[in-house]
Amino acid sequence: MQDFINYMERINMFKQVIAIMEFDSETIAPGGGLAQRAKRAGFFELEVYNMQTSDTIKNFLDTLAPVLDSQDDIVKALYKEAKDEYDKKVKIPADIMEQYAKLTEESNDVWRKARKANDFAKFAPYLERIIKLDMKKLEYRKDKIPAGGCVYDVLLNDYEDDMTVTIYDRFFGTLKGTVVPLLKKVMASEKKIDTSFKNAVVDIETQRKISEFIAKKIGYDLNRGYIGVAAHPMCMSTDSTDVRITTRYDETDFLSSLYSVLHECGHAIYEQNMGKDIAGSLLGDGTSMGIHESQSRFYENVIGRSLEFWEFITPELKEILPKEFAHVTPQMFFEAANESKPSLIRVEADELTYSLHVIIRYEIEKMLFGGECKIADLPQIWNSKYEEYLGLTPPTYADGIMQDIHWPIGYFGYFPTYALGSAYAAQFLHYMKKEMDVSSLIRKGEFSKITDWLREKIHKHGSKYTPALLMQKSFGEQLDSTHLAEYLTNKYSKLYKLI
């Protein structure tokens, strides 16, 4: 048993160093070193792969399987982690994996060019081949299909434990049923939102100070953290004592960095709050993409986009920038930070419309892996769904079906997880409100009680439990999108005076 734990700890050490290299690469590493860095990253990733698929790990898994029930949660979670990786990587023959790697690399390249040329027909054959090869890969993983399920379930489960089409159908059904009509009302509303002050010039040094102030305030421990600058905001964690984030600063868009920092701090606080029993180990990180994103969305949206947050932060902001925002009230900041408008591009969508972008992708993936549609018809399907849910039709493929990198590189089953974060966050808020006056705490800038609650319910468990098990243990129920539906209805009805 101790040998198995040590072996997993060895994998953990390699993963930590890969994280450090990645953070270094995204922040301060010189551009000229790219090739050697790629070589080095490849080397260490192969080391991890070799450990995860070794005869040694197979022996551990075989020995542990019959006695697993009598083990503690930590051994069980390590076993699951090891087994998932082993199965995913070993069951499919190496030549198919190689074919797939080559194909997606080529496809990625073709997609980039075709997107520029607005030429879907050029990319379509690659998409077709990727899906075919994916189906072939899935033939080796049929044992992963849940009872009464389908092959797409296996892909969904790759990105979020326990998820299935059945669960997502219900989840997205509720959401769509609320958001689509709500958005129509918002669009019809006569409420005008003043956003003129959003682009006031705030120099980068000041933005840096604001970032640090807010990060500290909401509970990000800078003694175990660091706020860097990178092209893409990110959070990197080796273990709970070293959790770093990045943001980017735009002199004429201070809200962009402020919300990036809040978002990444949500991820970071989760990573910093691991329980003592798992901190520093392979289990000392977030349990899933969905739960991780719930923490970033909680701090970014539930807290950061609330009126109460602006009631708290506006006086602080005015002290730092008395001139720029002299006339701006908390209500005005709140409105400007929450303006909702249907748009074509997922990554630019607001809190209300975001899930609709995800739903469209989910519905199309489900059709693709159910054999219910042809590749050639995709643009038309895409466009009609955008028209139906968001009232817009993309003028180009780049603004439409060719906007995301996921399909060109074979990341099917990934998109749906993007919608989980907000739903979990709203669900957590629902339960949190039963135990404390959340609004009042935010208004007073007293975030420690909120973070303490999240630590006890979510953070400290790390990846000891799958999302479903965590929900069961902490709340006695499963993911439920009615909370998000309710949260969005309340927020946007008030904001746009729909009631």
Add this chain to the structure above:
Amino acid sequence: MQDFINYMERINMFKQVIAIMEFDSETIAPGGGLAQRAKRAGFFELEVYNMQTSDTIKNFLDTLAPVLDSQDDIVKALYKEAKDEYDKKVKIPADIMEQYAKLTEESNDVWRKARKANDFAKFAPYLERIIKLDMKKLEYRKDKIPAGGCVYDVLLNDYEDDMTVTIYDRFFGTLKGTVVPLLKKVMASEKKIDTSFKNAVVDIETQRKISEFIAKKIGYDLNRGYIGVAAHPMCMSTDSTDVRITTRYDETDFLSSLYSVLHECGHAIYEQNMGKDIAGSLLGDGTSMGIHESQSRFYENVIGRSLEFWEFITPELKEILPKEFAHVTPQMFFEAANESKPSLIRVEADELTYSLHVIIRYEIEKMLFGGECKIADLPQIWNSKYEEYLGLTPPTYADGIMQDIHWPIGYFGYFPTYALGSAYAAQFLHYMKKEMDVSSLIRKGEFSKITDWLREKIHKHGSKYTPALLMQKSFGEQLDSTHLAEYLTNKYSKLYKLI
């Protein structure tokens, strides 16, 4: 053969990642992560140790030994690297190594406290035990003693290939014979040097710009480099495409950072200029501490502390800082940057007096390992040498025999290498001057010819050759301190108007 090369490349990958982690740790890593970082560094260092001492490497060495003569320089150098590490680490029994590690850790701790309390007697027994244990370790390495040599030779050779007491005695003899009387003349000189402008306030952002300007100018490629900030100036290289330096900025001492940057750039340019045949490999770094330091000293002192350099840089500096240095001439900068004064602390010594500090330590180490003195007598020996060479007597042990960390942690044989850099640098200058007008190039800020010359003679060979072999190949002669003696005599005679 390819297996051996691949195995060494594997060690190289681990060493590169250790370098990245170290740089990260010294620059941006959060303080709270110290313990986990130490654990991780220890893990990867042990991995390297295990590879360097494995049965696999022993097999490679045994197989290669009989056919080594027919191999190319690269295989020969890799063999030497592997064999040196193997011998150093395997020949001494593990329990003695463990004892030594424990003892030096304890000794380090005692030294810190004893230094504060100015209590040599408290530290002395530890020093005695370390030397005893070192002698015991050396018994296992008797085969490393050169013909007619002594045990101290083995230690000297650990820090610089090919060095012996015989060589150092001659080397330091010449130097001492010149510097001690020269320093007496300097001290007697009536020349007054104006240093009043050295502490002008220069804000850090401006110093940053000056650093970058000079670094680029002298040939440090920032596309493969990065200038960071750390408590101690350093140079980190994974390979020639990623070579970073750090400096520290003091608002009231801009020369300090300027010379740190020049010094570290010297190291960095060496690392960036590796030849194609070795770049990125284990041989793609500096061949020895002495040769490495020759490059940093060349850029810092030979170039950076020359009158010609100040003739070049003063107008540039005045453009950036017109007010602060309005009245300062190149001659004044030159003089202020070269003021010489005997002092008690090695790390603060100037170009003229530095080697005297090193000589004192060398002479004492030689006595210690020759059994020619008692530990209890060391303070008295130390003080009388400082009086003789530098005309000063330390008022406390902290200013005297207890100032350096080297002996408390068992780094015997290390100090002498500190004097090699300046000597090699002066020797290189001697030969360079035969091929180009170095003064004129510096005055015009045309450093590329100088760097090209150093690349061809030194840089591109990396650690393919030992220092002695490199000198033989590039100059047909060995290290010779008469060049440094001559360089210092010329420079300081002019500066202090001794002629």
